[in-house]
Amino acid sequence: MASRWADDEADKAEALRRKQDKEEKKRLKLQKQQQAGEAARAAKEASERPAKRRRLSNSEDATTEDTARTPKDPEKERKLLRFEGGRWAPCHHRSNFETLNHIEEGSYGWVSRAKDIATSQVVALKKVKMDYNQDGFPITALREIAILQKARHPNIVDLKEVVSGDTTEECVLVMEFLEHDLKTLQEDMHDPFVASEVKTLLRQLAGGVAFLHDNYIMHRDLKTSNILLNNRGQLKLADFGMARYIPPPSAPLTQLVVTLWYRAPELLLGTPNYGTEVDMWSMGCVMGELLLKTPVLPGTNEVDQLSRIFSLCGLPEEKSWPGFWRLPNAPSLKLPRGQRNKQSFDRTRFPFLSGAGVELLSSLLSLNPDDRPTAKAVLEHDYFREQPKPKPSEMFPTFPSKAGQEKRRKQSPHAPKRGDAPGLGKVDFSSIFSAQEEGEKGAGFMLKMA
Amino acid sequence: MQPSPLANPLAAVAQLETSGSRLDGIPQDLEDSVRYAGARLTQAAGVLLRLPQEVIAQAIIVFMRFWVGAEGGSLAEFGAGQVSASSLCLVTKLSAYPKSARSLVNVYAYLDAFPLPPMHTEPKEGKAEMYYVSEGTYERRRASLFETEQRILKTLGFQVQANLPYTLCITYMQALDVFTHPRVSELAKRAIAHLNTALLSPQLLYLTHQPPSLAIAAIYLAAREAGIKLPEAEWWEVFDTDREELGFLCVGFLSTEGFAEQEKERWAGRRVPLTVEEVNAEIKRRNEESDA
Ligand SMILES: Nc1ncnc2c1ncn2[C@@H]1O[C@H](COP(=O)(O)OP(=O)(O)O)[C@@H](O)[C@H]1O
């Protein structure tokens, strides 16, 4: 039998050997992984290049830009593989990307344009703000990532991976880069989109939203700055920081969702259970904004927001919106009584919109959530069938990209944060229409706090 | 042409060939034991926290994913108890049932008292959530809970979601027209029980097979045990599973039950090492035993 000493020595040698063995294995493994990754990226690059500007010669159909690709399209097949037989691997490091320029500092993170060093592919990086609080990894970021992982659709921004940074907290979303968001783009455009372009955009928007709702996801922060557009006329939804799965009925939801200008009346009135209809309201606001090139309902606070809504869409009534008075904040409203004709949509604000267009817009902006069409129904709407037809995406004009070059200003309100208390106090709306009749425009009238 | 919303990321072959723990010299049988105990711990904690089985199952899958492959977590660095708690923490955040750090820490402290995590806990032991730990202990465990949460996210590249076979299992039973059978509830119960047991499988069945195949194997076994006739034809092919995979899964399901029995005997009266220190002590004990 060997002595203790000899054993010890042997143990040490064995431990050392094991350690070296392990390090070597890890190194080989990593090397292999890197090679595989580079090969995959190269293959992907190669497959993307020819497909890039595929034109569908006689297609009238704009949103089919993506769906019309044949199933044999190599990019599609690769995608299928990735998610059918997908796997997991540790996060890559942020240093695999070289920052080109900052795009925007938003409410939840910083977004920049960057280059994947291995492939030269340009991507958008969104750094998640880590308000390290009592709850560990922020729930909102986790939800955003989880929902983006599941929401794979031509009209939803593609999350490629999540990378880690130098500090343990740093966490960065790697997304496909799109040249524009609709807000910045419209600010820089000289004229509004023409009718056929609005249709192309709106139909893609409805396509993305329909997919989300089909998959039990509410976006809850639809607005022009969260809608991206590339130079091929493709629109994609972004910013899922507020999104969540539709919870089981009766579970209370926070009303602190949707940036004020795009917030549905039932949310402003404090409903504890709302649904996908809040996204449809926002879609109405976006549609109006695309037509006017300026936000339709730019309220300065909750009360002002409601008054702008009522003056555009009419006043709520028990008949058109049963249950309205039972909403938490409704009793504090004082509405004018016995007014006729005031519950109808004010179409004079959209003088160039066709009858079908007004029908669609006013139905999206129905006060009663039940009266709003679903995203699927929007896709079927006559508005898209009548002349002018939606402009094919590939015919879409291109614009200089601000995101591609410089940092931008920021002025519209952010999505609400925890702590902004809902509730309106007592509000008197009885003067809304008299004020308007006296000649005041829009929502410039006075509101009394009763 | 969208990918199936029911597909899960699966472990790559290379990931199944080794693990962080094995590279650190931890014997495979010990890793198997600890992983199994950790999965059971997750199940027990989930029940005490009154979580639905779907949420618990996802946490177990996250827990299992964490350890596989050369880049997976190692038992020399992470205790299974700690990873179990953080897996539950993560998964509940994405569910409709988020749990406070306080509840998690208390429940795990309560479960600490059992040598092998209990197989059947009752949620009425609601005291577990109120179980007392000192403020200092709480602070330390909370910090570790969140630190480990980060490590899980990075190790899995944020792939912490998993589709489950439970609903599919019921849907398939409907499609197979067995719902008119007088003993359908027995069939369903048995099938679900198989799915729950398979979560603990040392063969990591949920990491290597898609939910439809798991559901089919569970129904197949349950029907055989309950003596309920299913169609003569190869019905599983309708649900995209071939005979070979079905056979493999059935063996896997049954062997998990055997493995569970074996573990019970093996650790009778002893604690399964669920912390790094305990794992080290166990290895030392084994070395001394083989020296003697
Ligand atoms: N994939 C992308 N490509 C190009 N620009 C993007 C991309 N994602 C976001 N942006 C830009 O960054 C801005 C902020 O991003 P967003 O995801 O909305 O973050 P936040 O939650 O901070 O609002 C957007 O309005 C858009 O201008």
Ligand SMILES: [Mg+2]
């Ligand atoms: Mg945004």
